[in-house]
Amino acid sequence: MSLFLEFHLIQNFAPSNLNRDDTGAPKDALFGGQRRARVSSQCFKRAVRLAAGEHELLPQANRGIRTKKLRALLLERLTGRDVEEAGAKIEVALAAAGLKLKDDGKTEYLLFLGEGEVAAFAALIEQHWDELPVGGDKKSKKDAKASLPAEIVKKAKALLDGGKAVDVALFGRMLADLPAVNQDAACQVAHAISTHRVEREFDYFTAVDDKGDVDETGAGMIGQVEFNSATLYRYAVLDLRKLLANLQGDLELALSAVEAFTRALALAIPSGKQNSFAAHNPPEFAGLCLRHATPLSLANAFEKPVAPRADQALTEQSVERLATYESKLAAVYGAAQDRWLSLDLTGRWPAAKGEAVANLAELARRAREVAASAMRA
Known part of the structure; x- marks a missing residue:
């Protein structure tokens, strides 16, 4: 039977430029006919790998290079x-x-x-x-x-x-000269997109020469950098059977990988321009769903962009929209045994929708337990 563990995150970033294109501008995309902020899947996958190492979520022997x-x-x-x-x-x-x-x-x-x-x-x-x-x-x-x-x-x-190596098992690899040792990824990661419409903004900056002479007025350097601020929807899905196969049937290591990935995904913040913006903003919502039929991205919950309101934050509206759309989609494509875990700081995820947890450590531990129960069944 198919067995997928999905990750749905709502994360609001203060003004930042976490992932740049070839012109230095924040990456974006058209979705639902509107311009959205975007952070590429490659960018977040590297941030996940770095977070797993920085927080020592896995032994060195089970990491990749x-x-x-x-x-x-x-x-x-x-x-x-x-x-x-x-x-x-x-x-x-x-x-x-x-x-x-x-x-x-x-x-x-x-x-x-x-x-x-x-x-x-x-x-x-x-x-x-x-x-x-x-x-x-x-x-x-x-x-x-x-x-x-x-x-x-x-x-x-x-x-x-x-x-x-857990990250090789998760994200796969391709060696052009050695196709026999290629590994299909057990994890798929979507490009993160904003739940709302965005506009690029420009920061015009100057730098003063500390050793400038008295007659040298003005700046020693001028420039500009583009940035935006966005509430992102992030989605990733783990094929638990494939993860176990990639780790050579080592169930305990596969379960440790689930726990580590859950923590690393929430802790992962891209490093782009952080010295300029310091946008260290963790997710406001992290939802996990164990699915038995087929993976279900909830990105289309935001095909019509969320609109700013004075009485409700974008993150709160986004979580509400996510829950409503998931109920509609799961009624058609889901399975009766699908199961939710949620860590919600907005207070907008329905209390009746799965099991709520209090912190990230508990979410990771429960993710491991849910995966273990399903994989051993």
């Missing part, structure tokens, strides 16, 4: 070895797995690897140090790879199994 500097990471682990010789052996070992290095020692594209995979590569090189040849020019490197024992080649390729 996105980098081109795999060679340098392996050199750090091969302590006590000659750097030049170790570098050559690393290149041969990576080539055996199908990973190529450029002349600058970096991989051809960003790799998304688990800490466990990196550690396993270092261990493989140490274990087979004397068997790994050292190549010189490109031709000799190719010959060195070809001369490797089949056992080492087999082991090198088998190392790329995801390493039980």
Whole structure:
């Protein structure tokens, strides 16, 4: 049976520029015929990964690394070895797995690897140090790879199994040269959009030269930056069965991933222009729904944008709109056993709609328990 855990958040940000386009302006989109503020899914996924690390929500061994500097990471682990010789052996070992290095020692594209995979590569090189040849020019490197024992080649390729890295399991990866080790994401994240219409605003700023002479009046520098303020609807969905498969059937790790993801998603705030705006505004509402039929994004609750009112905040109106639309949609597409958990600071989520919790830690704990009950059923 399908099993999805959905996350619906309403989050109001003070004036900010969290996610910029190529011109430096806050990203936006047309939705329902109106201009909306937008923060890309990629931006929030990185913020989630950073939040999980910053708050130590998962052990280091179960996190991933996105980098081109795999060679340098392996050199750090091969302590006590000659750097030049170790570098050559690393290149041969990576080539055996199908990973190529450029002349600058970096991989051809960003790799998304688990800490466990990196550690396993270092261990493989140490274990087979004397068997790994050292190549010189490109031709000799190719010959060195070809001369490797089949056992080492087999082991090198088998190392790329995801390493039980939770963020790799959640967000997936694609290695262009190694399609066999690609991993489909267990988590889908929507671009966050404002529940209301927005306009771009401009901040014209000046900077004064502290060492300016008396005859140097005016600013030492002038400029402008675009920003907006928006109440965002954020949506993500976890395929719990896929998450378990990506983590090699480790149920306890999958449940820990659910708990960590719940916390990290709420704590995740993009870093763009934060030194200028300090928009550290957590969600006003976080709702989780365990669905058994099909995922249901509630973005269309805001196809008609929420309008500002003097007597009610945009966040309050947004939560009300969300609850009303969900009831309408679930009556047609939902399942009887669908279950809600909610953390609501607005007081507008219906009390009869699922189970209310008091804080983020409780929400994460209950999310784990609900997922455990469903996955073990």
